[in-house]
Amino acid sequence: MGDQMTVTALADIIKTQAEILETSLPRHAYTDYHGDKSLSIARSKLLEACDKLNHLVTDVMGIAQGHRVHAALQYVCHFRLASYVPADGTPIPYEELAHAAGVDTSQCTRVLQLLMTYHIFREPGTRIVAHNRNSRVLLDEDTGAAVEWLTQESLRSSAFFTEARAKGRRWSTGGSGGGAGGAGGAGVGSQRQTATAALNIAVDDLDQPAFGFLTQQHGTTETSMKADRYARAMAGMAKRRQLSVEHLVSGFAWADLPPNTIVVDVGGGNGHCSKAIASCNPRLQFVVQDTNKELAEEVDPDAEEMPEKANIRFMMYDFFTPQTVVGDVYLLRRILHHHSDKDAVRILQAQLSAVRNKPGARIVVMDNIAIHSGTLSTLEERKTRTLDIAMMALFNSVERDLEDWKELFHQADPNLKLVNVTKPLGSALAVMELRLELT
């Protein structure tokens, strides 16, 4: 679909693909893929054509004003406005809603009326507001937390992205190198490198790596609240099909592993990956490692949702320190892309200290592999590029393409070889299998 297409040609594509969706799906169910590849393709083509058509008839000014709608969403999330609107679609007067939420009626009305132009909430009569499909999404605790996190820490860090690059060292708290004219975060020592990410500027007095800050449950009430929001936001994002753990289960030959194989789920959080693998492979053993002690309870063998007979235990472990569990598979899912190359190499090297003690042990990395420009649709590519900015702003990290990943593995150990790469259908993440080649 080239840029040269006319508006009418794009409108024709839209009509054809819209008809496919309309005849196959009930109204209000167009966002779901329903596991049907042809419907998924129709939906992608429809969105791509709409996007290109939009591009032909508007200009960059619309995009430049996007932060205002994000501010409105931030307001809605912060004051929990969605929770005061009846979930069943019954309208509520603005005044009543504002009173319940403890906000100003006029401001609340204006904020919601902006969002309505983006099809979030609806106004079925004078001075009343009701939920629609889009606003109701905010009622899901985890998805709501994901939207809130995106409009809070993530939005703030994006706002300081350029500033961090232009004057990064000005914000470093170290005595030396405090002058202007530094080359941004890149190129300085690992800890300092992460400490000057845009998020560090966006959050007052944040003098520690952003990833640690977002995931630490202890500290001030506010820090702990942010960590909780981040954890729930990640759970909300994991509910999206493209990040589902089902792709981890299908993306590696777990069933071929011998009984009692030890899988070490490094930075495994609440163990949801291990639980998903265990439910199909009950003969494997799992050690879920994380620095977040609160999550240990969710890995409790007696927990209700634990797969029957699953052999899963939790242990506190900092993945920057030498791995102490001698296992067979070290799983690193959605860990390395949150870290700069230097820190990602440190994490891998910490695992290698155990891998060397167990011949045949492997490392399985599940993460995004950035695509090359022009290889997929613009909308697909936009997802990767957007995440790239997010990683730079939040963690001074980047999205890596396959060559970048190979280079990273090589830096960790020249004998660490990428032996297999799989990208399960519908997954945003690829599964990369690594082995230490014997010398």
Ligand SMILES: C[S@@+](CC[C@H](N)C(=O)[O-])C[C@H]1O[C@@H](n2cnc3c(N)ncnc32)[C@H](O)[C@@H]1O
């Ligand atoms: C993005 S989550 C990924 C969780 C899980 N692997 C998944 O795929 O859903 C990153 C996890 O790393 C944990 N973490 C952060 N810093 C850590 C550290 N230094 N050592 C171990 N775990 C850490 C966080 O608590 C969080 O659970």
